[in-house]
Structure formats: C-alpha cells, structure tokens
Amino acid sequence: MARAPQPGQRKPVTLFDVARAAGVSQSTASRVINGSQRVVNEELQQRVLSAATKLNYTANLSAQTVARGKSTTVALLVSDIADGYFSSMAAAVMRAAEAHGLRVTIAVTERNVEREIELVRELRGQHARAIILAGSGYLDAKLTQALVRELQMFEDTGGTVVLVSRSNLPFAQVDLDNLEGARRLAAALVRLGYQSFTVLGAERTLVATHDRVQGFRLGLEGHGIMLRDDQILYSNFSWEGGFDAIQAMDESALDATELIFAVNDEMALGAIAGLRERGMRVPDDVAIAGFDDIRSLRNIVPSLTTVRVPVDEVGRQAIARAVEDGGRADHKVVNATVVLRDSTPRRR
C-alpha cells in the first residue's frame, strides 16, 4: 500500500501524471520518453515531451529495473578506491560506461575475498548488468571456488562477469600482459648494466603480482641472470607493504642490491620512503623500478622507471566485454609498455 507522503514532501511526478497531462495513455508516454522500438505520432510525441518538461518528470530507475527485469548498471569492484591505480581505473571505466549509457557503481572489497563474495551476492539482488572485478584475484583455491560459484550464479541470472588482470577463471577477461611487461622491463634493466636485483612481491596468492615476479625472473634468465628465491621479498600490495619490506631487509642484502623491482608503483613509492629512512639515495645507492605508471608518479623526483598500464584502454575493454553478452569467457590482452626514467640510470 502507498505510504502517506511525509509532511512537507511532495509525491514525485510519475509517468502516469505525464500521460494524463498530455492526454495520452501511460504506455504511449512510456514509449515516447523511455524510447521503445514502436513509433509514436509526431504530435503526441510533442505533447508528451512538453508535459514531461513542464512537470519536471524524471524516470524512476528502480521501477524501470523491476519492470524490465534488468538494469543498466554495471558494478566495479576494487580493493581500495583511494589507491591511485584503482581510482584511475574507476575513472576510466566510468568514462567508457557513459558512452554506452551505463551507470557504474563502485564497491570496495578491502582486499577481502569474503567481502567480495558478499558483494557479488548483493549485486545479484540488484540485477546489475555486469560485474567488473578489478584487482585482487587470489590463488587460494577454496575461497576462489566460493567466489566462482557466486559469480556463476550471477551469470545464471543474466549478468556478465568481467575479470581485469586476474586469470584462470571461466569468465570474460581483460588481461594485462603482466608477464611480458615485467619480462621486458627486466631485459631493459639488464641492458642498462644492472646485475643484482631484489624483487618486492606482494601476497603470493595474487595472480597479477605472481605473474609480474615470474616475468621479471624470466627476463633476467634470458640474459643469464638467476633470481634466487631469497632475492624475492613478499609483503603487502600497498605503500606500507613496500615501506615495511625495506625496513625489514638486512644491511648486507640491501648493499648487495643494485636495483629493486616492486610489483606495483605504490609499493615502489613505499620502498623509496623506506630507503630514505635508512639513509639511502635513489638512484645513487640503489636503483628502483615499479609497475602501473600511476598518475602521481609525475610528482616523483627522480622520476620512476615503471611499466605503463593503459588504464583508459583497460576501462574501454572492460565495458566492451560487459555489454557484449555473447562473449562469455572472451579474452582480451592489453599491452603494457616499459617506461625507463631517472630512477634507473645507465650503470657504469
């Protein structure tokens, strides 16, 4: 039953009101305003439109969603919206979505798979058109299984799942060539004369960082340099992770390192802060490289060598996958390109 409008609250103008004002049926008004295939008489069209304007009508999205059984909203799941990488990604996805007349709602997983699963459940209830999962992407078999189940249920009810930079799951994907990017970076650094490395990895269970570590290792091996396991330090996928990892390094290991590769820029920046704290200069005492090319790098001196991820392209591709409903398990790889800067000068 209708609840009584609160005192001081006006009932919103509905399509019914518009139809009455224009002297047509509600269906005709619907056809004119929210555009169906059917064609409507020019004059009625005008009458409806001007009635809508006069009454200041706006469509009730929820009602449309209920009636149509599907919405025009895609959900973007990120770990942390305050992180430079994810906020750029969000901006890119929103830009791309607009071109398709889609709304984007952002949800934050806080790097927590349980929460991720819960969010997917909620989004199923919201009839989201698609879910774009950016970031995280754990290798943990059990949790992944639960997540996959939930995602599958989402697709069963008509939604599309798009994975960004996280592999091995049976859904549409936009992949970064993390492996190739890191491999080429390693090769370029060796060519610059670097010989001894320390890698700052993130949680082993993260697919993307795993690939970046592997790629870097392969790149070195391609030039006959072996990366020992004790030259890989695992930490959190964040600024703090990079900072802490450096703080925890012992003196001799640090001294033996010519270059530190952090699997993402935030970690690299944290590492730089950590090095500064320990009285070491970049690149004089140790060189450093990151991955992502986040926007805030433009403020860093010396400029940071990194691998650029074209977020705009990633956003476009993610939305493209989200709207093509046929493309289940469709796969698209976006290239990442090495950007050499001052933090890794030519050696000797």
Add this chain to the structure above:
Amino acid sequence: MARAPQPGQRKPVTLFDVARAAGVSQSTASRVINGSQRVVNEELQQRVLSAATKLNYTANLSAQTVARGKSTTVALLVSDIADGYFSSMAAAVMRAAEAHGLRVTIAVTERNVEREIELVRELRGQHARAIILAGSGYLDAKLTQALVRELQMFEDTGGTVVLVSRSNLPFAQVDLDNLEGARRLAAALVRLGYQSFTVLGAERTLVATHDRVQGFRLGLEGHGIMLRDDQILYSNFSWEGGFDAIQAMDESALDATELIFAVNDEMALGAIAGLRERGMRVPDDVAIAGFDDIRSLRNIVPSLTTVRVPVDEVGRQAIARAVEDGGRADHKVVNATVVLRDSTPRRR
C-alpha cells in the same frame, strides 16, 4: 508482462519462491527477511531463513525501492574520482556509510555545473536517500540558481542534500574552515620569516578556493603584510592549473616571491613541477605550501607544508547529515590544521 527468460538464464529466486518453500505467505517471508516491526513466530522464522539460504535468495533492491518509495543509497558527487583528494573523500564516505547500512554511488561531475544539475535530476529519479555534493561549488549566480532549484526538488521528494565545503546554499552542510585554516597557515609562515608571497588561486567562482585565498590574505594582514591583487594568480583547480600558472609567471615576479601558496595540494604539486622545469629548487629558491594534505604527499621530497583536512571526519559528518532527516540546513564545521614541513623552512 513477464519476458521469457533468455535461454540458459535462470529466473532469479524471488521472495515468493522462498515463501512457498517455507510454507508461509509472502508477507511473512518479507517480515522475516527484510525485517519489519512486526514479530514473527520463532519457528516460522527459522523455516523462512533456512528456505532462503537453501535457495540462495537475495533481495531485489530495486523492487524494495519501488515498494518502499525510498532507497538506502546515497549519492556522492565529486569532480574527478582520480584526484587524490576526492578519492580519499570517497573512501571516507563509503566507510562511514557502511556503518549506517547505506550504499554509496559515486558520480563524476567533471567540474561542470550543467552536468551536476543533470545528475541531480537523475538521482531524484533514483530516489536516492541523499546527495552529498563534494567539491566544486561555484559562485556563478545563474547556474547556482538552477542547481539549487534542482536540489530543492530533490528534497521535496524526500531526499536530503549535504554540501561539503561549499557555502551559502540552504542545505545541510559540512564545512571546512578553509578561511581559518588558510589564515593560520599564513600567520605561521610569516612567523617563519616569509615576507613576500604569491598565491595560486583557482577559478574565482569556486567558494572553497575563494575562502582559502581570503583567509591567507587575512592572515598576512594580521601581521601587517598586504597581498596585492597582482600577487594572486588564478588558474585551474588541478595539477595542470598549478603547472601552467608557474609557466606563465614572469621572471621578475617569480624572483620577488619567497613563498608560493597554492589553494590545494594538487596545484602545489603541479607548481613544483613547473618550478623544476624553470630550474628553480624548492625550498632553496622558493618555498611552497598547499592545502588538503592528500595521501600522495607522503612521497614528496622535500615534504610539503600544507593544511590538513581530516577527510575521515568529513566523511562521517557528511553521512551523519545525510541520515538525520530533520537536519535541513544543519551546519557543521570541521577543523583544518596547519602542518609545517620541509618545503617551508625557517627563513634566515
């Protein structure tokens, strides 16, 4: 009429299905699951709950919104989600919202009032519980008027409008003490020995930046230093704005400047890049200070003097205003605190 489910698509489980499985009426199921005031028999309660779990039921939010005539979603309007200030604000608002069981949808205005107005219209259609307007806030009378009209219509249909750091409109507000913060910063800088200043303002029409410029001016005047109009440079409220402003400064003006105050950190960082380009060092050749204390400042060397805006507190206050429906035109001021760092060393 019901559309036929697409091949391969399962119809989502509805409350009706749950009720039938539990052998109760739909109303009872509704009361159990989506909690009304009414009390339900313990045993039925269990039956409904277990049926829901077994069937993997999730409520259809849109349907709830339609039936209830109001939603649990608050909308956050920001200029640019990739901007460090706004993405932190978004994170803070989302955190605060969760504690109240509210969803947040983020919309991007691209610093465009027309777009802002359009978004508010849409949100009225979506029955958003509240709209939080962060950033921008123009002084332009005509556009502001149109925006206010739209916001008023939003409130007329039962929503709450919350303005963050933008004044003089008849809605609930969370205000930063931009004026006081800037005033205290100026005072602190004079005490450090600075005497000649250049201010990088943003579009004159932005309320927040206007207050920051005024506050800074007042702070200087308090110590007998006058800020001439030609010592205030107006530019865009962004990194590029700061960069460009410095590029455009003439040599003599730059030489005469001991300290540059940019009305936000992004501009300050842009300005630093601009100075670097012109071969000037910070703080040796010129000191610099910003406003906001955005997260990425932790990567900046020398560290940047600024005025800290406690975004978490702002987010909490904004959500608090959003939920208390009585509080129309309620007003809350959040303090900003001066943080002196290496970019403004003691002079002489």
Add this chain to the structure above:
DNA sequence: TTGAAAGCGCTAACAA
C-alpha cells in the same frame, strides 16, 4: 501473529 490483497512506477504483450 498471519495471510490476502492492493499498490509502488514502470514495461510490454495483446487487442483494437
């Protein structure tokens, strides 16, 4: 305490 039934605003199949 429970259920039947009306209604939220909108869409779409069907008949005219």
Add this chain to the structure above:
DNA sequence: TTGTTAGCGCTTTCAA
C-alpha cells in the same frame, strides 16, 4: 499507431 491490462518483486494495510 494507440490503449488496455497483466505483471515485475516487494511492502504494508487491513481483516481474520
């Protein structure tokens, strides 16, 4: 081309 009407999934009043 237009209108009538049933229905989307849910809430809530009202009567039992």
